[in-house]
Amino acid sequence: MEYDQLKLDNQLCFRLYTAARLTMGAYHPYLDPLGITYPQYLVLLVLWEQDKQPVNDIAHKLVLETNTVTPLLQRMEKAGLVKRTKGKEDTRQRIVSLTKKGIEMREQAKHIPECLSADIIKNEGSVEEISQMIPTLDKLIEGLKQTNKQLNK
Amino acid sequence: MEYDQLKLDNQLCFRLYTAARLTMGAYHPYLDPLGITYPQYLVLLVLWEQDKQPVNDIAHKLVLETNTVTPLLQRMEKAGLVKRTKGKEDTRQRIVSLTKKGIEMREQAKHIPECLSADIIKNEGSVEEISQMIPTLDKLIEGLKQTNKQLNK
DNA sequence: CAAATTTATATCGTTCACGATGCAAAAGTA
């Protein structure tokens, strides 16, 4: 059939899209008690590794646009998790730093990765099979960054 | 280190989340000329395989909630791609069917899958490696469906 | 040094995504 390639089953993207939404859903039981969302958790991960970063650095590490990250940070500031102060050398920058609450949340979030691993393995089975995807996903992501960048020229 | 597991690099979900967004971005050059978004393209794929389906069936095939799909279909109706008519046996149902425009778009969209495959391969390299992810993603998705379902009990 | 360009962030508008809730029709039950 001429249209066979159009079939949903043949699509990689649909699976990535679905798997991404479902994994985010799997974080819910752990993030809801902390009052944060998955993207907010990602921002915290970035800041827990290194506090006091400009918006741009955070956006770059999360592969997000600044116009996504800025409102995200504004909501997090409103929730008392971060502060946003003007940069000193470069006053255009906004330096994002953790508040006491943001720092303390690290302790509460400590077990989330292992909880999630357990949840995934419980219903899926093979850890090895999932681990094997990681380097492929990394290559895919790097490739797509290039592809999408080339468009915006 | 105690917090090592928290590191962003160790997360599967972050990669899925990023890869999903970037692949959706890769569809842009092909979907923009048609005036549709990726989720709308997915709805069309479902209807091209079988026309005249209730909202629930479409939502189920896309692993989305009906409260996501309903507004999506409303926008698509507004754009003249689908019609939404009341069900005959079950009047609660809304049967979604393709309009002439929706049917004709199939021809215009015919080459999208191969274009996308080419884009992915161009910058990534190994088709085999990517293909190997598919069954793992399917298992992961099935597992997560179960995990997330168990929460809502 | 003044003018043009780039950079860092913010704002706006549109489209998802989904939890919570509402409502009417269908199905099940007493």
Place this chain on the structure above:
DNA sequence: TACTTTTGCATCGTGAACGATATAAATTTG
């Protein structure tokens, strides 16, 4: 048949994502 429950869809509110645009500060250029 009357009552309860379930089902199918819609609406509302919130939080992403991101293209387009704006603005001020830094940088480059003439």
